[in-house]
Amino acid sequence: MKRHPLERIVSLPREGCYAADGTPIKCPECGHAEFNEKMRDFIDFGVGAGPATEIEYFCGSCGESVAYWAYGSFDPAYLDHKQANT
Ligand SMILES: [Zn+2]
Numbered sequence: 001m002k003r004h005p006l007e008r009i010v011s012l013p014r015e016g017c018y019a020a021d022g023t024p025i026k027c028p029e030c031g032h033a034e035f036n037e038k039m040r041d042f043i044d045f046g047v048g049a050g051p052a053t054e055i056e057y058f059c060g061s062c063g064e065s066v067a068y069w070a071y072g073s074f075d076p077a078y079l080d081h082k083q084a085n086t
Contacts, residue, residue, distance in 0.1 A: 014028050014079070017066075018067070018074075018076075021073065021074060022067060022069075022073065022074025022075065022076045022078075023067070023074060024057050024066045024067040024074075027059035027061065027062060027064060027066055028064075028066060028079070029059060029062050029064040029066075030059060030061050030062045030064070032059050032060055032061035032062065034059075034060035034061070035057045035058060035059060035060055035066065035067075036057070036058045036059075036060050037055050037056070037057055037058075038055065038056050038057075038058060039052045039054070039055055040054040040055060040056050040068075040070075041053050041054035041070075042054075053070065053071055054068070054069065054070040054071070055068075055069045055070075056068050056069075057069070065082065066079075067079075
């Protein structure tokens with residue numbers, strides 16, 4: 001039986017995985033509490049480096065992408081977008 005693509009969103013154990021501002025506390029997939037940050041975009045002053053403007057967070061254990069920070073805040077709907085697009 002084919003599962004509805006949105007079923008996984010509803011079943012994700014996200015309770016307690018994120019702070020109110022969207023900061024990841026633990027991985028919704030495996031519960032790991034350490035993350036790797038990967039800079040996705042930054043202000044380029046012409047030297048190929050600068051302040052980060054977009055950072056994606058990956059679980060340090062399972063490698064799952066868990067959060068996306070852009071221009072000063074986390075995107076609270078990031079997981080919904082991510083799940084809906086896969
Ligand atoms: Zn994980």
